[in-house]
Amino acid sequence: MRQVVIVGAGPAGLAAARAARGAGADVVLLDSSDALGGQFWRHLPESRPSQHEKRLHHGWDRFRELRDSLEADPRVRIVRGGQVWAIETFAGVAVHVVVGESDGALRDREVFAPDALVLATGAHDRTLPFPGWDLPGVFTGGAAQALAKGERIAVGQRVIVAGAGPFLLPVAQSLASTGSTVLAVLEANSAGSIIRGWSRRPWELIPASGKGMELVGYAAGQLRHRIPYRTGRAVVAAHGTDRVESVTVAALNADWSPIPGSEQRVEVDAVCVSHGFTPRLELAVAAGCDLSGEGFVVVDDDQLTSTPGVYAAGEITGIGGVDLAIAEGEIAGRHAGGALGGAASARRRRRVFTGFAKRIEAAHGIKPGWTGWLTEPTIVCRCEEVTCGAIRQAARTTRSESLRSLKLTTRAGLGICQGRMCGRTVEDLLGAASTEGSLQDDASPHRRPIAFPLRLGELADPTRQLEHETSKGTQ
Structure with missing residues (x-):
């Protein structure tokens, strides 16, 4: 019987699992979380469910139908707490997994050799650095929303949501639903830029009219909670001692460079920032999948990557x-x-929705002037505490065009998160500071033979593998 392994149980992974079962295959669905749904359908645990969960989610009924059908299917094996730490493609595809608590020391090991692999690992927030962004109380939009949806925790009482893109609106709505006072939603792009991005060939939006209804819902929430939506503005600094106490908000030029004299100080106890998303590519890179110039996995019309037997969605x-x-x-x-x-x-x-995605980028894409927010002491790589000044100085001093060399010189992107938070920013800053204005090697912050931190003891203990193989039976 054909076996399909799917990594990621968000919307793409759940849809892939049901479709693979519809094609007659056995399915193994892996997710590092203990609950299905991914970041989009993050929710309270089953042990303490909410009676009104769907108020925080678009498509909640669709999620429940997908989840319930997969959980009831005996030919679908759902592995919660299953972290893929390596993928090999020497002789077919081998998926290496540890199963258990994310910070546990006694996790079981398992290796799958499926007929086909579907990668649906999703994305995480991209946050552009600014002075003070490393203070406690500065959250990514995704983290704030996860706390609101998954734990009903308010990140603060006086909060500003800032960045770029439609995601800012559901973040603000989630915060308001947990009792936070959202002082404003700040979109870095100007109203004119947003209108131009969305208004080109407007008839093409008709098939995606459901998205318009979502926007109406978010706009209604903004009005109900009296949350101002201001364009052409950004948080360019955060201030405080033990935690954020205030932020500096500035008006921006079209290229996102701050307009001198427009700065305003606003008292807050939390700020949530998101400048779009960065795809989680470490497993795709480990599987040998080609990436586009924009940094996404290249697929054909069937979602097949450049690696035989490996699909992406x-x-x-x-x-x-x-x-x-x-x-x-x-x-x-x-x-x-x-x-x-x-x-x-x-x-x-x-x-239809590929066209919709292009409009999001046209209307809300990052502009290069954001580096004008930075000062020389601004920390860019938080794990290794590497400053903007150190990165620029290394590029000027070494005159190197190699990202690998410059990262080794500064240690930017080499900390515990392995560049997940700062990788693209480090590339942008090093590229801009290099003598040619670009980097010449093929180094990538996503290339990690071991995809996430793993204890040596987990690899060295053969009983964990043998015990788990025995428990699998005929799987």
Whole structure:
């Protein structure tokens, strides 16, 4: 029987699992969390459910239907707390997994050798650094929303949400629902830039009209909670001692450079910042998948990557939202499961929402002037405490065009997070500071043979592997 392993149980992964089962394959669905749904459908645990969970989620009924159908299917094995730490492709695909608590020391090990692998690992917030962004009380938008959705925790009483993109609106709504006073939502792009990005060929938006209803819902929430939405503004500094106490907000030029004299100081006890998303590519890179110039996994019309037997779906192929992720997941799962052709409806939806994703980038994309927020002492790599000045000085002093060399010189991106938070920023700063204005090697912050920190004891203890193999039976 054909076996498909799917990594990630967010919208793309859940859709892929159901489609693969529809094609007749056995499915193993792996997720590092103890609950299905990914970041989009993050929710209270089953042990203490909410009676009104759907108020915080778009498509909650769709999630429950996907989850329940997979949990009830005897040919779907769901592995919660399953962290993929390596992928090998020497002779077929081998997926190395540890299963257990994320910080546990006695996790079981397992290796899958599926007929096909679907990567649906999603994305995380991209946060551009600014002076004080390392203070306690400065959150990514995703972290703040996760606390609100998954624990009903308010990150602060007086909060500003800042950055770029439509994601700022649901973050503000989640914060307001937990009792925070959201002082403002600050979008870095100007109103004119946003209108131009969204208004080109407006008839193409008609098939995605459901997104318009989502926007209406968020706008209603903004009005209900009296949250101002201001364009062309950004948080350019955070201030405080033990935690954030205030922020500096500045008006921006079209290229995001701060307008001198426009700065205002605002008292807050938390700030939530998100400048779009960065795909989680370490497993795709480990599997040998080609990446585009924009840093996404390249796939064909069937969502097949450049590595035979490896498919990709969701945000790692392009940031496009839940509808695009589900459409791609259906296509990837169907073909990974062995079906030929078909999925016409999913292909139409993919085409519609791929266009929608391009409009998001056109309207809310990052502009290069943001580096004007930075001062020489601004910490860029928080793990290794590498400053903006150190990065620029290393580039000027060494005159190197190699990202690998410059990272080794400064240690930027070499800390415990392995560049997940600062990788793209380090690349941008080093590239801008290099003598040619770009970097010449193929080094990547996503290339990690061991995809996440793993204890040597977990690898050295053979009983964990043997015991787990015995417990698998005929799997």
